[in-house]
Every structure is written in C-alpha cells, then in structure tokens.
Amino acid sequence: xxxxxxxxxxxxxxxxxxxxxxxxxxxxxxxxxxxxxxxxxxxxxxxxxxxxxxxxxxxxxxx
Amino acid sequence: xxxxxxxxxxxxxxxxxxxxxxxxxxxxxxxxxxxxxxxxxxxxxxxxxxxxxxxxxxxxxxxxxxxxxxxxxxxxxxxxxxxxxxxxxxxxxxxxxxxxxxxxxxxxxxxxxxxxxxxxxxxxxxxxxxxxxxxxxxxxxxxxxxxxxxxxxxxxxxxxxxxxxxxxxxxxxxxxxxxxxxxxxxxxxxxxxxxxxxxxxxxxxxxxxxxxxxxxxxxxxxxxxxxxxxxxxxxxxxxxxxxxxxxxxxxxxxxxxxxxxxxxxxxxxxxxxxxxxxxxxxxxxxxxxxxxxxxxxxxxxxxxxxxxxxxxxxxxxxxxxxxxxxxxxxxxxxxxxxxxxxxxxxxxxxxxxxxxxxxxxxxxxxxxxxxxxxxxxxxxxxxxxxxxxxxxxxxxxxxxx
Numbered sequence: 167x168x169x170x171x172x173x174x175x176x177x178x179x180x181x182x183x184x185x186x187x188x189x190x191x192x193x194x195x196x197x198x199x200x201x202x203x204x205x206x207x208x209x210x211x212x213x214x215x216x217x218x219x220x221x222x223x224x225x226x227x228x229x
Numbered sequence: 230x231x232x233x234x235x236x237x238x239x240x241x242x243x244x245x246x247x248x249x250x251x252x253x254x255x256x257x258x259x260x261x262x263x264x265x266x267x268x269x270x271x272x273x274x275x276x277x278x279x280x281x282x283x284x285x286x287x288x289x290x291x292x293x294x295x296x297x298x299x300x301x302x303x304x305x306x307x308x309x310x311x312x313x314x315x316x317x318x319x320x321x322x323x324x325x326x327x328x329x330x331x332x333x334x335x336x337x338x339x340x341x342x343x344x345x346x347x348x349x350x351x352x353x354x355x356x357x358x359x360x361x362x363x364x365x366x367x368x369x370x371x372x373x374x375x376x377x378x379x380x381x382x383x384x385x386x387x388x389x390x391x392x393x394x395x396x397x398x399x400x401x402x403x404x405x406x407x408x409x410x411x412x413x414x415x416x417x418x419x420x421x422x423x424x425x426x427x428x429x430x431x432x433x434x435x436x437x438x439x440x441x442x443x444x445x446x447x448x449x450x451x452x453x454x455x456x457x458x459x460x461x462x463x464x465x466x467x468x469x470x471x472x473x474x475x476x477x478x479x480x481x482x483x484x485x486x487x488x489x490x491x492x493x494x495x496x497x498x499x500x501x502x503x504x505x506x507x508x509x510x511x512x513x514x515x516x517x518x519x520x521x522x523x524x525x526x527x528x529x530x531x532x533x534x535x536x537x538x539x540x541x542x543x544x545x546x547x548x549x550x551x552x553x554x555x556x557x558x559x560x561x562x563x564x565x566x567x568x569x570x571x572x573x574x575x576x577x578x579x580x581x582x583x584x585x586x587x588x589x590x591x592x593x594x595x596x597x598x599x600x601x602x603x604x605x606x607x608x609x610x611x612x613x614x615x616x617x618x619x620x621x622x623x624x625x626x627x628x629x630x
Contacts, residue, residue, distance in 0.1 A: 179279060181415055181497035183395035185462075187407050193270075193395055194358070209410075213462055215417045215471040215495040 167221070168204045169211050173197070175218035182210030182219060230354055236381040240266045240352075242544050243372055243385040245359045245398050247274045249342050250516025250533035250540075251391030253292065256346035257541025258389075263548055265351040266383060267343070268374055270392075272356040275339030279496040281418060281455050283431050283447040284530045286329040292534055294345075301338040302331040303449065306429040312595035313436035313588040319599075320606055330431060332447045332455070333530070362388065362401045362512070368553075369402060369511035387544050387553055388512045391537070394497055396518035402509045410463040411584075412501035414442050414527055417471035418457025421479070421488030426454060435595070436588040438478045440464040442527070446485075456485060459498060459527055461584060471495075500524040502577040503570050508558035515540045521569055525576035525583070532573075536565045593619045 247269030307321040371384040390398025432446035441461025507519040516533035597618035
C-alpha cells in the first residue's frame with residue numbers, strides 16, 4: 167500500500183520527493199502525486215517534517 | 230507568454246526552476262547572446278519561501294553586482310553561537326574576515342535575480358512545470374512542459390536543471406545519486422514576531438535542541454526573526470517531528486516563547502559531499518539540484534549563485550562551439566568543482582565530526598573560545614583556542630591544525 171497523504175497537513179515542501187529512492191513522488195504546484203512505483207520503503211513518511219504522510223503501519227513507517 | 234496545446238518552442242537553453250541558481254544561469258547565458266527560457270512550476274517566483282535567508286555577501290562582485298536592492302536584505306554585524314548550557318561566543322564581522330552577513334528577503338531577492346536575467350533578454354514562464362525530458366539517440370534535446378493544463382515542448386540545445394532539493398530533472402537524465410539518511414537534514418521554521426533578541430546578529434544554538442543540526446534565529450527586523458532548525462534525518466525516530474523539536478525549543482526560551490508565527494516553512498536539505506556527476510550530454514544541474522549546499526551550514530544560496538554563473542557562461546561557450554557532447558560537458562564539471570568542491574569536501578568532513586559532538590563538548594568548546602581573543606574564525610584557530618583549556622578534546626583532531 168502506498169503512503170497516504172493528509173492533505174490538510176501537507177505543506178508541499180518537497181522533503182519527501184527528494185528523499186524517495188525510486189522517484190515515485192511528484193510535487194505538483196498544489197498537491198503531491200504518489201505513483202504506483204512506490205516500494206513502500208517508508209523514507210517519505212519518516213522525513214516529512216510534520217508527519218503528513220502515513221503508511222498505515224507503526225509510527226516509524228514500517229509495516 | 231501564451232502557449233497552446235502541442236506548441237513547440239525553440240530556444241538555445243531552457244532552465245527548469247526560477248530560483249537564484251536558475252536565474253543567474255539564465256542571466257549569464259542570455260548575456261552571452263543565448264536565447265534562454267526559464268520555466269517556474271509555481272505561480273510566483275520566490276514564493277513560498279523555503280529558506281532561513283541568512284547568507285554571507287561574498288558574491289556581489291563576482292556576480293557583477295555592485296549592491297543588491299536594499300529591499301532584498303538586512304545587514305548583520307555578526308553571529309552569536311550559544312552552547313547548550315548557555316555559553317556565548319560572539320563572532321564579529323571583523324573576526325569572520327570582514328565577511329558581511331545579510332538576512333535576505335528571498336521573495337524579493339529571487340524576483341530581483343529574475344529581473345536581472347530578463348534585462349539580459351531571458352524569457353520566463355511561471356505556473357509552468359517540466360514534466361519530462363525530450364531525448365533523441367540518448368541525448369537530451371529539450372523538455373516537455375505543462376502550462377495551465379496545456380502540454381507543449383521546449384526544444385533546446387541545453388537543459389539546465391535548477392529544480393532544487395527535489396530535482397526531477399537529474400533523475401530523468403539518470404544522473405541521480407541516492408542520499409544517505411545521515412546526509413539529509415529535515416527542517417522546520419517559523420517567522421516569529423513579538424520576540425526579544427539582538428536584531429543585528431544572527432543567533433545559532435548548538436546541541437541536542439536540534440540533534441545533528443542547529444537552531445537558527447535570523448532577524449528580519451527589531452522584533453521579528455526566522456526561527457528554525459534542521460535535524461539530521463537519521464536521528465529522527467519517527468515519534469517526534471522537527472516541528473515538535475522547534476516548538477519545544479521556543480517554549481523553553483523566555484525571549485521567544487511569547488512570539489507569534491506569521492509564516493511557517495518546512496523542507497529538507499542535502500548535506501552530502503559533491504556528487505560524482507551533475508551532467509549528461511545536453512543537460513547540466515545547478516544549485517541544490519546538484520547538491521552544492523555547504524554541508525557544515527546547510528546554506529545553498531551563495532554556492533548556487535556562483536555555480537549558476539559558471540553554468541551560464543559555459544552554455545554560451547558550448548553554443549558557440551556547437552556541441553553538447555559528453556566531452557564538452559566535462560568543462561562545466563571541472564570549472565564548478567575547481568571553484569567549490571574542495572571546500573564542500575572539507576566542510577563535509579568537518580560536519581561528520583561536528584555531528585558526533587555531545588552537549589558537554591559543545592559547552593566546553595564555546596566556553597573555551599569565549600574566554601580567549603580569537604583573531605580569525607578558521608577551524609585551525611578554533612582548535613588552537615579549545616586546546617588551551619581542554620587539550621583532551623582536541624587530541625583526535627590534531628592533524629587538522
């Protein structure tokens with residue numbers, strides 16, 4: 167399962183985009199796109215400065 | 230500029246990203262006679278700001294600027310470092326080798342950098358994203374872009390990727406190196422107003438308030454400052470966010486805790502060593518996209534400006550020679566590395582050490598330095614200074630003196 171974005175929290179800062187090892191996240195002008203290439207590694211969940219991404223697993227983003 | 234679905238625009242150079250590095254590259258390419266187009270994804274250049282805005286002014290002359298617009302900055306007298314136990318070290322302008330520090334107004338500054346590029350003839354499009362590279366026989370020949378939902382092509386001899394930390398251009402071109410978690414800082418900042426501080430100095434708080442990084446307070450005026458921090462990504466355990474760390478810091482400081490936020494910024498910064506490669510035939514990267522952020526300070530503006538100029542001038546040269554093959558791209562690699570790479574490596578190694586220091590060590594270092602008359606702020610002078618009071622601390626760094 168891809169991480170879920172909490173749109174109300176997201177500040178579109180791009181921290182997750184630059185940290186994704188497979189380039190599965192794309193920062194559009196007003197939203198984030200997470201593509202199916204996502205390997206569920208959890209980097210984006212962990213790097214988000216405000217926890218706007220959630221993997222639906224434990225708090226470390228691992229499942 | 231207005232485009233229609235399916236349009237094909239022809240330029241010599243297309244720059245992806247209208248930040249400082251992209252605009253300086255565009256300016257110097259246009260100055261040398263190139264037809265240049267800059268694409269900015271956001272609807273406004275310079276906004277939203279994702280920056281602490283403190284820089285040194287060591288680049289004015291090099292960038293052929295006598296002065297910068299006064300609306301773009303506030304001049305500082307120096308910096309004050311604080312250890313966890315509250316020891317202070319004041320570094321004046323004179324100590325820092327007469328290097329003047331300023332706090333920029335990035336939204337004005339970025340627009341001013343764009344203005345200078347336009348003055349030389351560059352074209353700009355805002356609210357326009359690059360969505361992919363055009364390649365022919367493996368060589369980059371331009372970008373596919375989108376403006377108000379309309380897809381069009383920009384054909385160019387050279388693509389300059391100035392698209393920041395989250396660079397897509399470098400990844401599309403296959404010149405991307407994964408970042409190690411220890412080489413990424415995640416950051417959070419408020420612009421706080423109604424606070425108490427010395428507004429003529431930048432303030433830095435070292436130690437466990439910001440594990441692996443530091444807290445900065447960069448004054449915007451008498452009672453307003455950018456108050457933020459960066460934390461080493463590998464030290465985040467998942468339960469506490471950078472925002473949580475910053476809220477705790479502010480709450481525990483009398484001078485700041487009654488401040489109110491008028492702005493909030495999040496982001497990430499790569500504090501890695503320089504990558505192996507920032508070019509491929511027909512394409513090069515500048516600024517944060519090429520990982521030239523100073524690993525010690527986390528500052529990327531000055532290096533990005535210097536490298537942007539090198540990129541713009543290189544573009545003109547290569548256009549005149551009519552080629553953008555692997556061999557000629559090496560010229561850009563050599564030039565920017567000659568200018569920046571030594572210091573980036575040195576500061577990367579210094580960062581690796583500094584990140585290991587605990588609160589007690591920061592206290593001893595700043596305590597020792599605040600008692601002596603430092604004449605210059607170099608790593609050597611700092612180590613000499615610390616050695617006088619705490620020789621055991623310096624033992625393992627002796628070879629750096």
